[in-house]
Amino acid sequence: MNKKTQSPGGKEVETPTSTLEQPTQNIRIWECVEKECIAWVREEFVTEAVPACPLCKSAMVRSERLVPLAKKKVNRTFLLGRRR
Numbered sequence: 570m571n572k573k574t575q576s577p578g579g580k581e582v583e584t585p586t587s588t589l590e591q592p593t594q595n596i597r598i599w600e601c602v603e604k605e606c607i608a609w610v611r612e613e614f615v616t617e618a619v620p621a622c623p624l625c626k627s628a629m630v631r632s633e634r635l636v637p638l639a640k641k642k643v644n645r646t647f648l649l650g651r652r653r
C-alpha cells in the first residue's frame with residue numbers, strides 16, 4: 570500500500586500581522602537624501618557623525634519615522650485603557 574499521509578500540521582495558519590490599534594512609535598533615523606533610495610538607519614545604530622548611505626553612498630539626513638512598537642518590549646504604561 571502506498572498511502573499518502575497528510576501531515577497534521579498541514580493546515581494553513583493565518584496570523585494577524587496587523588491590528589487596527591497597533592502601537593507605533595516615532596524613532597529618530599538617518600535617511601538617504603536620494604529620493605529613489607529607500608535606505609534609512611536608526612539613529613542609535615549610527616556611530617558616525619555624518620553617516621553615508623549603505624546602499625548608494627549618498628549623504629544622509631536626520632529624520633523621523635513611525636515604526637511599529639517592538640512586541641517584546643511592550644511598555645505597560647502605554648496601555649491607558651481601563652477595564653471595568
Ligand SMILES: [Zn+2]
Nearest residue numbers: 601606622625
Ligand atoms: Zn541611498
